Amino acid sequence: MKNIKIRRLSKEKLNKPALHRPQASIESMHKYRTDMYEGMIAETVVVRGHGGTNINAYFARPLGPGPFPGVVLIHHAPGWDEWYRETTRKFAHHGYLAVSPNIYYPFGQGAPEDVAAKVRAAGGVPDDDVVGDIAESLSYLKSLPQSNGKAGLFGTCSGGRQVFLVACRTKGFDAAVDCWGGRVVMSKQELTAKYPVAPIDYTKDLSCPLLGLFGEEDQFPTPQQVEQHEQELKKYGKTYEFHMYPKAGHGFFYYDRAAYRQEQAVDGWNKLFAFFEKYLGTTD
Template structure:
C-alpha cells in the first residue's frame, strides 16, 4: 500500500497511432523506486468520469502504476463525460478493433515507465468488463478482471453494434477474474454460467465470484446499485488477484 501518490492527465498513443487523453496515477515515496506492475482501467459506458478516476487512484494506492485511456477522446475531446458518452453512442460506440488498439497503447505506456516490471493487467466495469475480456483475447496481458461485463456471452440487443465474444474466447491467454451480481440481467446468471462452461471446457485459468442481493453496478458508490458487502469483497479479490499475477 502507498500512502502518497501522484495523478495527472497524460497523452498516450492509441489505435492507429492517434494520440489520446488518459488519466495516470502512480505511487510515490519509498515504493516509487521498486519495480511494479501496471493496470489499464477501462472506463464504463458513462465515460471517463470522476468515479473511474477514483478507481485509477485506488490502484496506485495498492502499489501499481495505473492508467485509464479516454475512449471517447476522438469523438468529443474536452467534453464533459456525459456529453462525450452521448456523442460516442450516437456514432455507434467504440469499435472493438479501436478498443484493442487503445488498450495496447495504454499497456505500452505503462511498460515504458521506469518503474515497470513488465507486467500489465486490465480491468473494466459494465461495458468495460466486456472490453477487458476482449483486450485479453488479443493482447499480451498478465491478468484481466471482468466486473459484470455484459455480452461476453448472450445476444446483444439490435441497437448495440457489437457481438458477443464467444468465438474469441479460445484466444484468452491471461488469467481472468470475474465478479458478478446474482440480481443482474446484463450479464444474467445464466450468461455467467455459459461463460464459465466455456472457460472450463477450454482449460482457461479463471476465478469467478457471485454476489447475492447485488445487481449491475454494485461497485458504483455514487449510485443506488452500490452494495457495500459485495464491493468490499470484490476489491479484496481484485487486490489478491493482482498481487498474484503482477508481482
C-alpha cells in the same frame, strides 16, 4: 461479510454452485502503517491510441523508483468520469502504475456524461478501436522505468466486456478483471459492424488469468450468460475465478449510484487485489 454468501462458480459444478464466506478481510489488503511514508502523483497525460492517434489518459503512480506492476483501466459506458479517476488513484494507492485511457476521446470533449451520450447515440466504440487503444496503453505502462514488467487489466460495465475482449485479442497482460461486463455473450442479431464478433467466441484465445465479479440480480449480463461464459472457459481449460454476488445487480462497486452494495463491493475489491497480487506481484 456477515450476511451474504457468494457463489464461487469456478470451483463447483454449475448446477450446484458452492456457497462460501470470503476469507480475506479488508485489513489484510492494506499493508500500510501509520508510520510509513506514502505518496503518489496523478495527472492527465497523452498516450498513443489505436491507429497511431493520440488520446488523453489519466495516469496515477506511487512515488518512488519501483519496480511496480501496472494496471490499465477501461472505463465504463457512463464515460471517462470521476469514478474512474478515483479508481485509478486507488490502484496507485495499492502500489500499481495505473493508467486509464479515454477511449471516448475521438467523440469530442465535454462533460463525461455528455460525451458518453454521444457515444451511446453512435452505437458505441468499435471493438477494434478499443483493442488498439488498450494495447497502446499497455505498451506505455511497460515502457516506464518503474515497471516490474507485469500488467493487469480492469474494467466495469462495458469496460468489463472490453477487458475480456482485449485479454483474448492481445498478448502481454498477466491478469484481467471483468466486473459485470454485459454482452460478452451476444446473439447474432446484436452483432454490428462495430461489434462483429461476440467476445465469448474469442475464449480459446484468452491470454491471461481472468477474474469475474457479477451480481445475481444483473440483467446485462444475466447469471445464465455468466454461466455460459464459464462453460466456455472450462471448455478451453482457462485459468479463471468467477464470483456471483447475491443481492447485487449491475455496478455494485459504484458508491455514487443506487446500485451500490457495500458488503459485496468490499469483498469484491478484496478479491480483486488478492488476484492481482497473485499474478502481478507488488513491491510490498
